[in-house]
Amino acid sequence: MRRKSWSLLLVVLLLGLAGLAQAAPLVNCQVELDRRVLLAGPTQKTVIKIALGAPLMQRTDERSPVNLALVLDRSGSMSGSKIAKAREAAIEALHRLGANDLFALVAYDHEVKTLVPAQRIKHSEGIEAQIRRIKPGGNTALFGAVSQGAAEVRKHSDSNYVHRVVLLSDGLANVGPSNPADLARLGAALLKEGISVTTVGVGTDFNEDLMTQLAERSDGNHYFVESSQDLPRIFAAELGDVLSVVARKVIIEIECPPGVKPLRIIGREGRIKGQKVEVRMNQIYGGQQKYALVEVEVPVSQPGQQLDLARVDCRYQNALTNIDESSTTVARTRFSQRPEEVRQAASKAVQKAVVENEMAVTRDRALNLYNAGRKHEAARTLREKSDDLKEQNAALGFADLAAEADQLQDEAAEFEAEQLDKTRKKQLRSESFKVRKQQKAY
Structure with a gap:
């Protein structure tokens, strides 16, 4: 009887050790689409959001x-x-x-x-x-x-x-x-x-x-x-x-299958080569989320079809243990011929990130044009992006996000005024930077 008890205890201990060895990675990698369901039919674009987050450290001696x-x-x-x-x-x-x-x-x-x-x-x-x-x-x-x-x-x-x-x-x-x-x-x-x-x-x-x-x-x-x-x-x-750094040397790799074409990274620096996208971050902070937005082109589709859009690999060094860790996930969508189903499957959180980053990128582009003496072109760039974002979000039923894009109209008027002062230029550049890098506000 005693021998059986010891055997059972040994099995429990081994299972526990195996569980520790297979513990979840420190950094949680989540993949979400701006629309989980796409409208079946011709070629179209969609955005993949890859979000990285880690818990806040409870003890300072762990850092x-x-x-x-x-x-x-x-x-x-x-x-x-x-x-x-x-x-x-x-x-x-x-x-x-x-x-x-x-x-x-x-x-x-x-x-x-x-x-x-x-x-x-x-x-x-x-x-x-x-x-x-x-x-x-x-x-x-x-x-x-x-x-x-x-x-x-x-x-x-x-x-x-x-x-x-x-x-x-x-x-x-x-x-x-x-x-x-x-x-x-x-x-x-x-x-x-x-x-x-x-x-x-x-x-x-x-x-x-x-x-x-x-x-x-x-x-x-x-x-x-x-x-x-x-x-x-x-x-x-x-x-x-x-x-509060919990991860270092972070690399996100997105690989799209044949037929799905990566188009651009919205808001962050990165590299697109063929079917692969790479985004690097030097660190992840505990209690904060960092993300990358990748726009892809989706091929012609049929109602009811399912499609893998990308395989996402996240690699980093755990700053608490100095051990390399990684995780893999897949971005997948399906197609419907019902516009209402597509609308209901839209992710407001992802769309909000897209709107904020599109506004930030456009604001930076407009500032560059303004500094080059092309202020009317800068204002036109802001207005055109505002119109595009309002139309997209109104179609998805996100009236508040459409209203948020109106801010670019106000900024266009500022750019066309006699002169942007130095303080305002710095405010705009700093605001755009914080959005694109997901820098915590203090």
């Missing part, structure tokens, strides 16, 4: 250590309250870090200096003293400063840290490379190394195109801080994100 470099502008324009609040924000960031984290500090004007090389924080008083001694003066060697901050992070890039550079600037880059395309290339190169750059633009004189492109191409965050009084709060928010 992955952080490798952080602060890059602070100390050019002449940072005098007064700006530099004072920047110092306060840097000290706030320092206090949020733990014993296993790394911290580096780079300050720049026309020269770039590493004031605190990458190190664990054993005696924060000495680092605080370095921060308090930062004084403004000189021009803005922004490219060199970001490169130097990345060099400090790179000293430990082969370790299992969350790698982040946080750049603060209030002015135009006027020493060294200063074109937004130059900073975009730098951001893309750093992303390949697993380093993200978050940009914090203070006031109304910084180049918002440069700052957003650097952040976007490296998968960092971007903040427009009109008042320097908000800097400590913004730095606290950014550290909240960095300290």
Whole structure:
């Protein structure tokens, strides 16, 4: 009898271990269509939403250590309250870090200096003293400063840290490379190394195109801080994100079968090659959702037919265990000849994401046209997209989403006015960035 009991206990233990070995991946990958049912008939387009989410960490001692470099502008324009609040924000960031984290500090004007090389924080008083001694003066060697901050992070890039550079600037880059395309290339190169750059633009004189492109191409965050009084709060928010990373080196691969053609990625950077789509993210934050929207062309169909639109593979490194994990799912639709069934199968949540991202992409395009001196073309672009989105959503019965698209009509009127001021340009660029990157609002 005792032998049977021990045998039964052994079986239970083995089953338990097997269950642990097959535990669900940390990151939940969900695939949803803008319409679960499509109207049977000719070729048409539909949107696949791939959403990634992970639970919020309950214990801070579970988190992955952080490798952080602060890059602070100390050019002449940072005098007064700006530099004072920047110092306060840097000290706030320092206090949020733990014993296993790394911290580096780079300050720049026309020269770039590493004031605190990458190190664990054993005696924060000495680092605080370095921060308090930062004084403004000189021009803005922004490219060199970001490169130097990345060099400090790179000293430990082969370790299992969350790698982040946080750049603060209030002015135009006027020493060294200063074109937004130059900073975009730098951001893309750093992303390949697993380093993200978050940009914090203070006031109304910084180049918002440069700052957003650097952040976007490296998968960092971007903040427009009109008042320097908000800097400590913004730095606290950014550290909240960095300290909640649960997954790194995220790759979403979407492969469409013959007959289904991937057309574009809405709102995010990515690559389409033949039947395959690839979207990369440097990290996933606990308690937040990130997603990609992929528009595909669906072939001629018959009523009652079912069709696999794509196989979706999600791969990443679990930042809590440093183990590679993955999951696979399939996007599938069916076809009906009843328009009412198609309408009832529309997903308002997916359609809302499509509307918001289409508006953001169009807003960015319009800003580029406006900055090139083509303001009437910019306004026309906004109005045409507004009309398209209103028509699509009215047909699906989403009157509130159609009304939301009316916002582009109001912005078109702004673009046609005498002049968009610098503050408004930065607000529009920042709003679009946050939508396309699903950056948490603070």
